[in-house]
Amino acid sequence: HLSCVTLEHQHLRYNPLRDSWVLVSAHRMKRPWAGQVERPPEEHIPRYDPNNPLCPGNKRANGKGNPDYDSTFVFENDFPALQPDAPDPGSDQDPLFQSKAARGVCKVMCFHPWSDVTLPLMKKEEVVNVIDKWAELVEELGTIYPWVQIFENKGAMMGCSNPHPHCQVWASNFLPNEPALSDRCQRAYYEKHGEPMLLQYAKREERVVVESSDWLAVVPYWATWPYQTLLLPRRHVLRISDLTTEEREGLAAIMKRLLTKYDNLFEVSFPYSMGWHGAPTGPYLKEDNSHWQLHAHYYPPLLRSATVKKFMVGYEMLAQEQRDLTPEQAAEKLRNLPEDKKGTEL
Amino acid sequence: HLSCVTLEHQHLRYNPLRDSWVLVSAHRMKRPWAGQVERPPEEHIPRYDPNNPLCPGNKRANGKGNPDYDSTFVFENDFPALQPDAPDPGSDQDPLFQSKAARGVCKVMCFHPWSDVTLPLMKKEEVVNVIDKWAELVEELGTIYPWVQIFENKGAMMGCSNPHPHCQVWASNFLPNEPALSDRCQRAYYEKHGEPMLLQYAKREERVVVESSDWLAVVPYWATWPYQTLLLPRRHVLRISDLTTEEREGLAAIMKRLLTKYDNLFEVSFPYSMGWHGAPTGPYLKEDNSHWQLHAHYYPPLLRSATVKKFMVGYEMLAQEQRDLTPEQAAEKLRNLPEDKKGTEL
Numbered sequence: 001h002l003s004c005v006t007l008e009h010q011h012l013r014y015n016p017l018r019d020s021w022v023l024v025s026a027h028r029m030k031r032p033w034a035g036q037v038e039r040p041p042e043e044h045i046p047r048y049d050p051n052n053p054l055c056p057g058n059k060r061a062n063g064k065g066n067p068d069y070d071s072t073f074v075f076e077n078d079f080p081a082l083q084p085d086a087p088d089p090g091s092d093q094d095p096l097f098q099s100k101a102a103r104g105v106c107k108v109m110c111f112h113p114w115s116d117v118t119l120p121l122m123k124k125e126e127v128v129n130v131i132d133k134w135a136e137l138v139e140e141l142g143t144i145y146p147w148v149q150i151f152e153n154k155g156a157m158m159g160c161s162n163p164h165p166h167c168q169v170w171a172s173n174f175l176p177n178e179p180a181l182s183d184r185c186q187r188a189y190y191e192k193h194g195e196p197m198l199l200q201y202a203k204r205e206e207r208v209v210v211e212s213s214d215w216l217a218v219v220p221y222w223a224t225w226p227y228q229t230l231l232l233p234r235r236h237v238l239r240i241s242d243l244t245t246e247e248r249e250g251l252a253a254i255m256k257r258l259l260t261k262y263d264n265l266f267e268v269s270f271p272y273s274m275g276w277h278g279a280p281t282g283p284y285l286k287e288d289n290s291h292w293q294l295h296a297h298y299y300p301p302l303l304r305s306a307t308v309k310k311f312m313v314g315y316e317m318l319a320q321e322q323r324d325l326t327p328e329q330a331a332e333k334l335r336n337l338p339e340d341k342k343g344t345e346l
Numbered sequence: 347h348l349s350c351v352t353l354e355h356q357h358l359r360y361n362p363l364r365d366s367w368v369l370v371s372a373h374r375m376k377r378p379w380a381g382q383v384e385r386p387p388e389e390h391i392p393r394y395d396p397n398n399p400l401c402p403g404n405k406r407a408n409g410k411g412n413p414d415y416d417s418t419f420v421f422e423n424d425f426p427a428l429q430p431d432a433p434d435p436g437s438d439q440d441p442l443f444q445s446k447a448a449r450g451v452c453k454v455m456c457f458h459p460w461s462d463v464t465l466p467l468m469k470k471e472e473v474v475n476v477i478d479k480w481a482e483l484v485e486e487l488g489t490i491y492p493w494v495q496i497f498e499n500k501g502a503m504m505g506c507s508n509p510h511p512h513c514q515v516w517a518s519n520f521l522p523n524e525p526a527l528s529d530r531c532q533r534a535y536y537e538k539h540g541e542p543m544l545l546q547y548a549k550r551e552e553r554v555v556v557e558s559s560d561w562l563a564v565v566p567y568w569a570t571w572p573y574q575t576l577l578l579p580r581r582h583v584l585r586i587s588d589l590t591t592e593e594r595e596g597l598a599a600i601m602k603r604l605l606t607k608y609d610n611l612f613e614v615s616f617p618y619s620m621g622w623h624g625a626p627t628g629p630y631l632k633e634d635n636s637h638w639q640l641h642a643h644y645y646p647p648l649l650r651s652a653t654v655k656k657f658m659v660g661y662e663m664l665a666q667e668q669r670d671l672t673p674e675q676a677a678e679k680l681r682n683l684p685e686d687k688k689g690t691e692l
């Protein structure tokens with residue numbers, strides 16, 4: 001779609017999932033970097049640490065003991081941001097000081113009994129267990145709650161405070177800002193074009209990183225983070241719980257391939273925040289959600305190396321997100337990386 | 347507006363400037379922090395560093411020399427994210443792959459000839475010089491460009507790569523996402539209530555940090571960053587260039603007071619990203635912008651101490667912003683801090 005001239009010059013790109021624009025300024029990678037350098041991730045994490053509250057058999061902050069789990073393990077967050085019984089602040093209709101009740105549950109899910117593995121280093125069957133558990137939680141919590149957010153903060157750089165491989169699942173009695181926006185955008189597109197936005201998109205996007213018969217991972221045309229990717233099934237699927245057994249196996253395989261490429265990019269266990277977006281649940285289960293397509297967003301912070309990240313700061317916070325290399329460059333770089341573990345110990 | 351019961355429990359608050367919600371979960375501060383600890387800011391910055399490209403008389407990356415400036419100094423960013431002559435990618439009407447021309451200029455503005463000062467440590471008259479220069483740049487660039495974004499990234503934690511006190515000014519041929527959203531929200535409010543949103547708000551907000559006869563700095567009811575503040579004049583002012591001489595002096599005084607409190611909070615030169623939002627310019631100069639009220643946003647990352655910041659990651663990126671202490675707690679803490687420099691060397 002874009003000529004070479006454009007690729008090398010600043011331009012704006014539209015993100016149809018968020019109805020917003022990103023400023024692409026490719027040549028900014030040329031500026032020398034004299035700013036903050038992050039500590040590289042810890043390299044030698046013990047398989048079992050008697051003081052790590054996420055390891056099998058250990059005690060957590062609230063005094064409860066973990067079982068001697070040998071697959072995934074789900075428990076309630078000991079310091080939840082959402083609780084089922086929070087009181088209603090009262091329906092304040094003041095346009096300037098408006099509050100609303102926030103109720104929900106926050107769960108933590110360990111991926112594996114070992115602290116020294118990550119999803120790309122786990123066996124395919126073990127990743128399938130994780131996916132099955134995700135589906136189970138969406139189904140279970142989704143009977144009541146309109147939104148079940150599965151997300152993984154990986155790496156200290158992304159606020160993760162425990163090296164044991166885990167993700168979180170926060171379910172809420174409200175549709176949060178991001179999914180509400182995505183819902184609106186997908187609905188408007190569907191009404192206008194008669195087909196789900198992301199299905200039409202998947203057929204046309206050429207910025208492919210990895211693909212299989214069922215799945216596709218791309219650097220979206222409108223990516224804001226340097227190596228951001230979008231992972232989605234080729235079939236029209238509303239929620240993670242709707243995936244067939246084969247699709248779950250395919251997902252485990254493509255996740256391993258994508259995340260291994262990520263680890264190989266800067267030869268470091270790659271930090272990111274990721275999360276699943278699917279059709280809303282709870283009261284929305286009774287409605288038509290054909291405009292939705294299940295997908296995962298990967299937002300990795302690194303820009304130049306294992307220790308230099310992209311700062312989304314002043315201009316980005318106050319005006320508009322800005323990126324320093326093109327999505328085409330990012331996709332090509334990731335596409336050309338090996339899908340098996342490189343030399344260095346991860 | 348909120349009872350004690352609510353303050354201690356999770357709830358949502360509405361941000362009328364961004365038409366979005368923030369999840370307030372006060373008791374999350376109780377969770378122990380075992381995650382990333384930042385390096386504290388460098389303490390002994392030399393007043394003049396022969397290798398710092400921002401100091402008076404020194405050479406910059408492009409070989410140009412700085413004058414021997416003794417007040418503020420403005421120059422074109424050597425690696426601009428926006429340039430005046432970027433080619434038009436062509437008006438692509440494709441709903442999935444849409445691009446637009448992005449043109450503009452990026453300037454850097456040094457606040458002072460010395461590297462070892464910051465705005466709160468500068469003399470009031472010196473801060474007035476900065477404000478006058480801001481006003482001048484908005485006026486000058488605003489004759490052509492619809493948006494002139496003044497912003498300061500302070501501290502390495504906020505992506506600032508040079509300790510010399512400076513800010514940036516990026517002018518663009520488009521209204522970026524954030525001001526476009528704020529424009530929409532303020533306009534809708536004005537149409538409904540017949541008065542600018544932020545003027546009505548300023549009269550009622552009690553979460554005051556510092557105030558004077560002309561100016562007000564508050565932790566907004568809907569703040570997302572732990573110690574976020576909003577700074578605005580009490581009079582209806584559209585743009586920074588519309589401020590009177592007295593108002594500029596008042597602004598310099600209140601900025602010094604606010605930023606000294608910030609420095610005193612964790613006894614460290616306080617990192618933040620800040621920026622000014624005023625009525626749009628260029629073609630908008632001919633339109634009625636009565637719905638606008640000039641204001642500055644301060645977004646500081648620190649949460650617990652000089653070295654532990656708030657991570658806006660997984661849930662925040664994928665679902666909704668979440669804060670760990672109430673805006674009331676933050677306002678009270680800031681309000682009670684001294685307005686002069688505390689014991690430790692800043």
Ligand SMILES: O=P(O)(O)O[C@H]1O[C@H](CO)[C@@H](O)[C@H](O)[C@H]1O
Nearest residue numbers: 310311312313314315316505507
């Ligand atoms: O231009 P600077 O100060 O080198 O760069 C800094 O501010 C820019 C504008 O907010 C960001 O895009 C960069 O990521 C950040 O490092």
Ligand SMILES: O=P(O)(O)O[C@H]1O[C@H](CO)[C@@H](O)[C@H](O)[C@H]1O
Nearest residue numbers: 159161656657658659660661662
């Ligand atoms: O719950 P955790 O993993 O301790 O916390 C992490 O993820 C949360 C959800 O994205 C964030 O609010 C926290 O700032 C971050 O440190």
